[in-house]
Amino acid sequence: MRIALFATCIVDAMYPETAKSTVKILERLGHEVIFPKAQACCGQMHMNSGYMPEALPVVENHINAFDTEDYDVAVAPSGSCVASVKHQHPFLAERLGKPELKERAKAVGARTYELTQLLVDVLGITNAAEQLGSYFPETITYHPSCHGMRSLGLGDRQLDLLKTVGGITVNELPEADQCCGFGGTFSIKNADVSSAMLEDKVKNICSTGASACSGGDASCLMHIGGGLSRTGAKPKTLHLADILASTMEETVSL
Template sequence: MRIALFVTCLADTLFPAAAKATVRLLERLGHEVVFPPGQTCCGQMHINTGYQRDALPLVRRHVRTFAPYDVVVASSGSCVGSVRHQHATVARAAGEASLAARAEDVASRTYELSELLVDVLGVEDVGAWYPHRVTYHPTCHSLRMLRVGDKPLRLLRHVRGMELVELPDADQCCGFGGTFALKNAETSTAMLADKMRHVLDTGAEVCTAGDASCLMHIGGGLSRMDAGVRTVHLAEILAATEES
């Protein structure tokens, strides 16, 4: 299958390992991954802060860039959520019915990584090997907006050498929420403290998730505590093998 990679801003600028791991994984599974060079920010940040008019050119560009591809994947539930649930709405609100229809078409072919693997490619065992004690944090957008359910866990349960431990109160938000962490810093910090306590209670060496943004928030807090727990994107674990 020929799959277009939607890299996302955070992966491009701060966490490229997640995007590179996505490519390695899909190529190992026998698929061709292409990188459409015209892609930019999907506009989620603008939309979430009320700047829909400023987001419109980004939506238009995203649709134009990814329209030629049958399948699009991103290692971010948050950005895929924006493409699926915001792009057409923004276009329609601006009176651009044609763009809205095209946005819905692109959205119908855009998947978060675990969705692509389980629902589209029909695979749960990707041949990964990761000899560590790991706990999984289900991010809000993937859990509540995309409703990926247990797909990431189903993939993780097949990783050889790994001990997967359940995260207490896993469905609770980590407190990041994009600009929420800036505008409501005290509340965000309190939510993060709860999440870190639960992570530490598992005795895990690694906390994983499908969104680099949440991992950045959790990892930053754990690092400041010198807790000795690393945050690693789901794609990096699934891409790991005994040879890598």
């Protein structure tokens, strides 16, 4: 399959390793990965902050970059950005009275998958150790990010895949389904509430005794990681793509 990588702005700029991991996993399975260079961002920050006219060029850019016949499916290592592409892009187009853009947005959305959605639902991966050679000899816990869990309905896809990584121990995170408090500019506009939510998340992660908290969204992990780092807590954060890409030969270190 020819797979277009939608790296997402935060991974592109801040966590390039996660995008490389995504490429590695897919190439390991024998697929061809392309990176449409016109891509930049899904525009979620603008939309969620209420800046709709400012979001429009960002959304249009994404649709222009991905509304091509050049690939079979698009994939992103993010539940949140994929949910934005699938749900928010058509909504913005509708809201701004652009029916043509809405149709194009829906078409792009229909071909865009979150990484584990693609791996499990399309590529039939159920055992990471066997099918991807994944190996990661650490004890981790896992935070299911809200948009992946609720907007995309990922269910246990991410957790189940992580559990099948070779050498791994996955400790259950108490109150896992509770938001970490990131919410984009919510973390700035309502910093106090956001911090109170983060505090509980950090506490719960530390209670698992894991050396890392994994998840499917770099943004939430940056938020959680920022809280862990500030409180001097031991656990690190690591995107699940990096864990799935880790192998016996090239083991990712924390």
